[in-house]
Amino acid sequence: MNWEKLTFSYTKTNTIICSHYKDGEWSPLESRCDDSISISALSASLHYGIQAFEGLKAYRGKDGKIRLFRPFENAKRLRRSADYLGIASPNQEMFVEACKRVILENIEYLPPYEYRASMYIRPLVIGVGAQIDLVCPQEALFIVAAMPIGSFAGSINRPAKVLLAQDHDRAAPLGSGSYKIGGNYAAAIYAGVKAKKEGYSSVLYLDSAKHEYIDEFSSSNFFAIRGDSYITPDSESVLPSITNSSLMQLAKDSGMSIERRRVKLDELETFEEVGACGTAIVILPVSRVDDKMNKKSYIIGDPDITGERCLYLYKRLTGIQFGEVRDFHNWCLIVEK
Ligand SMILES: Cc1ncc(COP(=O)(O)O)c(C=O)c1O
Known part of the structure; x- marks a missing residue:
């Protein structure tokens, strides 16, 4: 190989x-x-x-x-x-x-x-x-x-730009968004392929009722850092990500406070760091969110430098996964013959 x-x-x-x-x-x-x-x-x-x-x-x-x-x-x-x-x-x-x-x-x-x-x-x-x-x-x-x-090691060092889905929804309120079923991915593929062609790494979805609150990315959860807080949306329509719950725990262990609540779109401009998280990417730092419909771009941090909290959490989590950092929470199952 x-x-x-x-x-x-x-x-x-x-x-x-x-x-x-x-x-x-x-x-x-x-x-x-x-x-x-x-x-x-x-x-x-x-x-x-x-x-x-x-x-x-x-x-x-x-x-x-x-x-x-x-x-x-x-x-x-x-x-x-x-x-x-x-x-x-x-x-x-x-x-x-x-x-x-x-x-x-x-x-x-x-x-x-x-x-x-x-x-x-x-x-x-x-x-x-x-x-x-x-x-x-x-x-x-x-x-x-x-x-x-x-x-995906490159991705942690390369903050990405993502597209805000203003003309497309992934999941209905009280619908199937929080389940890992093929239909949700079929519903998101058109917007995802179009965004990739336009040079975006991912699509950020809003609550489909009002488009006021942030939900999640097409195949990863959303989190943000402001001061000492780790902020992540509380929504019925997002997949309960195992990576996100692990990052929340690691953030808490490091003394940060966790805000799991509805996150208004406007808040994007107040965040110091934003990340997409999931099993495949671990953490993808996001430095820019484009809202094409409203001709507005949200810039978060330095486009060339990954924020220090994202980097810390990434190193901590991958350190546990590769057996370099003590697995305090017993997350890893050792596989033996
Ligand atoms: C829609 C969606 N949200 C979030 C995630 C991240 O979940 P996890 O961290 O369990 O991989 C995934 C990936 O599986 C996903 O497809």
């Missing part, structure tokens, strides 16, 4: 792990070399988007150990998303067992410590079985795939 050239893209590895839910029970976990599956063309996942997924990472630590970051949180979130769609999901033990197994069976794809890259684990559940009526599928497939991905 050319570890230096890794990006956030798919690489086929040795195996995927699968289990089939039917007649009220999951089949034993099975490893498959082929990453194609055979399902009915009438499956509800294909017609009605009945699918939920997760994303988590495994790291090769400084001490050579394999660390899987907060997998029980992802297991809980997958269950919450699957329950929303009315499909079966694995329990936490089965979820974690499948993640461990996919890592160990694909161990040669886990990047060495020096490259500060990681293995991305993608679990998903999809509704299967032939149906045309809009009812909860009685059958499901649980699949876990693993692939090496890049460090």
Whole structure:
């Protein structure tokens, strides 16, 4: 593998792990070399988007150990998303067992410590079985795939510009925004692709009722720093990010206060630092938000220099993930044969 050239893209590895839910029970976990599956063309996942997924990472630590970051949180979130769609999901033990197994069976794809890259684990559940009526599928497939991905190390050192979504919403109030389900990403893809073409790193969504409050980015949460406060939106429509909750804890540990509340768009100009956070990017510092509709740009900090709090939190979190900083909160699960 050319570890230096890794990006956030798919690489086929040795195996995927699968289990089939039917007649009220999951089949034993099975490893498959082929990453194609055979399902009915009438499956509800294909017609009605009945699918939920997760994303988590495994790291090769400084001490050579394999660390899987907060997998029980992802297991809980997958269950919450699957329950929303009315499909079966694995329990936490089965979820974690499948993640461990996919890592160990694909161990040669886990990047060495020096490259500060990681293995991305993608679990998903999809509704299967032939149906045309809009009812909860009685059958499901649980699949876990693993692939090496890049460090995104560049991104922490390169503050980004993002586009404010004024003519597009991702999730309705009281809708599905807080669940990790394919439909939310389908709803955001058009705006995301358009923004990328215009040179933006991401799209920042507002509350879809009034466009007054900040929600989140297309695939990451929003946080801001002002003085000693870590500020992040409290909204029914955003995904409960495991990275954000970890950063909040680390900010609290360092003596900062946490403000989890509705965040007015106007406040953007008062923030000293803004970041997008999520498993894939960890932290992407944001130095500019363009509101094209109102011909206004919000400039945050220095466009060439990452703010010191973002940098501190990034180093702290990745330090825990790579086994360089003590894992006070027991977030990492050591994966062994
Ligand atoms: C819409 C959205 N928000 C936030 C996040 C960040 O969540 P996490 O930190 O659990 O990866 C993601 C990424 O999964 C996402 O897709």
